[in-house]
Amino acid sequence: MVTFLVILQLFIVLALIFIGARVGGIGLGIYGMVGVFILVFIFGMHPGKVPIDVMLIIASVITATAALQAAGGLDYMVGLAARFLRKHPTHITYYGPLTTWLFCLVAGTAHTSYSLLPIISEIAKNSKIRPERPMTVATIAASLGITGSPMSAATAAVISTDLLGGQGIELKDILLVCIPASLIAILVASFVQNRVGKELEDDPEYQRRVREGLIDPEAEAMAMAQMEQSPNPRAKWSVLAFLLGVVLVIVFGSAPSLRPSFEVDGVVTQLSMPETIEILMMSMAAVILLVGKASVKQAVSGNIFSAGMNAMIAIFGIAWMGDTFFNGNLEFFKSHIADVVTQYPFLFSVALFIMSIMLFSQAATVRTLFPLGIGLGIPPLALVAMFPAVNGYFFFPNYPTEVAAINFDTTGTTRIGKYVLNHSFQLSGFITTFVSIGVGYLIITFLY
Template sequence: MVTTLVLIQLVLVLVCIFIGAKVGGIGMGIYGMVGTLILVFGFGLAPGALPIDVMLIIVSVIVASAVLQSTGGLDYLVGQAAKFLRHHPDHITFYGPLCCWLFCLVAGTAHTCYSLLPIISEIAQAKKIRPERPLSVSVIAASLGITGSPVSAATAAIISADILGGKGIELGDVILVCVPASFIAIVAAAFVQNHIGKELAQDPVYLTKVKSGEIDPVADEQNLHQAETHPNPQAKYAVWAFFLGVIAVVFFGFFPEFRPHYVDANGQLTAVSTNNMIEMIMMSDAALILLVGKGSIQKTVSGNVFAAGMNAMVSIFGVAWMGDTFFKNNQDFFVNHFSGLIQSVPFLFAVVLFVMSIMLFSQAATVRTIYPLGIMLGISPLYLLAMFTACNGYFFLPNYPTEVAAIGFDRTGSTRVGRYVVNHSFQVAGFITTVVSISVAFVIIHLL
């Protein structure tokens, strides 16, 4: 009876995602909220945690990016990058994801990639490269940055005393194993992804958008040429102001001891959280960008970056809340059903981690929930460390905030959710990076 009920709820979640993806735009958020309402009113589930911090991070980062666009800074940045990419444009599929990975590795959160995704998309589109290729790998690379970051919640969880920290695994071990494994996996995925999908000029969705006038490739090329040859000198200062904010986020993420501290309700001296730092810094940075770049608030809210960001926020509001409501209420069911499987074949623990990360929607939650089981079953701590990147499986369903944002930022429509929901743009890159990173991690632990 319980199994049937959980399956019915899972089907409901998938149907809502399917309908929302087909409607497009904010449809995913709207139908995600319908699913949340049915789960709560129809099945009596407790509402999951609202994705407030994720939404506020998106707002703060997108406001800064949209202000940068209004000052001409985004065009300037794209133009400077285009100079490098002109003779070897295919490299955006490699360099874009590696930049996202590096940002997230240092900052400890995948949400820092929001500032890079629109830039990657615009460079690819202007150079007639299918944006799906770099965007799909970039989103996966952002997640890989978490499972290796010295400041992420997932890393803090895995090296805690009650998990691998008590078995002799320290932060240096995580960095030594997971960072090179992730780097190699991203390069491998980018190589494959660079040959997937039709060329942009042959993509029917893109051609439809061109025909309708929604996209003007001639104007895009002219704007790119203008940005390369006659950059707005004022925009340069806006770009530096933008990067100042990004650098500040990375710095405080990497060195939490420099964050402001306050006395909490328990009388303990507590550092400001990473999420709060991102929100305060990036929203304040928008003011600095406006000042030095002489931007316009009216242009900011009318630009496509702002529109795409707000679309992503609405989508995340409904979909992420629905996912959290379903998985949190059925957590015991999934843990109990997968624990029996792992007892017979220990190496299947990586599969369990992968599947559970889809359900739990968080690397840190997956570590906290499933890793004690691996320790109890006697799996080698080094093997458990090598399987760390399997906790990034939540790309499987296209409802994670970075996936939704990437789909929104791709004006060509090449980054999309397929007819069957699970056949989306991030699937190939996700599976390649998972398999390669775990394989390389096992090689590293055997060599070192």
């Protein structure tokens, strides 16, 4: 009976994701909220955690990026990149993912990619490169940066004394194994993805949007040429202000001791990284508007702000539905996965992958399953090599960075497929997972 209910609930969740994807825009959020209603009011499940921090991070970063667009900074950056990409047009598929990976590696959160994804999309589109290629790898690379970042909650969980820290594993072991493994995996995924799909101008969805006037490639090309010939001098200052905000996020993410601490009722707490990002990026939006002499009206009327708000609403419903379903059935999933791993220890990386799909959190997956791996006698270094398997939440196309990437790609090439699971991120996700784990095993074999 329990198994039947879980399957029924999963069917409803997938069906609502499918309907929301077909509707498009904020449809994902609307139908995701319908799912929350069904799970809570009909099945009696406790509501999951509302993704407040994710939504606020998106809102703050998008506000700063929209201000940058209004000040001409985004066009200026795209114009500079376009000159280089005319000589090496396919390199955005490599440079974009490596950039999001590096940002997340340093800051410890995949949400820093929100400021980079619209830029990557614009560079690809204006260079006539299928945006799906760099956008999918860049989105996966952002998550991969967490499994190797010295600042991430997942890495902190792995090296805690009650997990691998008590087995002799130190931070340097995580960095030595996971960073090169992730780097190689991203390069391999970029190489493969660069050959996937039709060229942008041959894509039916792109052609439809051009015919309907949703995209005007000739106007964009003319605007690009104009930007390169006579860039707005104020745009440079807005770009510098934006980059300063990004650098500050990285600095505070890399050195937590720099973040302010507060004592309340005798308890000392430190400003969290989500709060830091929100404060910095919203404040930097004001600086960008000031130095770029742009108006708030221009910022909210741009396509960046619209896409970002669509993503935030979509995440509100979809992520809440997913969290409600998986946490409501957590004991069911844990017991079934534990049975499989006990019988076949070599499948532990598969168990990590599946559990991460259910939990939408690398740190939670580590805290849930790594004790089982230690109890099963799996070598600690093997668990380190398996660490990237906790990035499996790309499997369902409802993780915030995926939703944001879909909305930022105005050409429609980055998409959720007809059958939901055949979405744009699957290929890059599986390639990076397999390659990073494989390279990790090679490193521990020859280095230790």
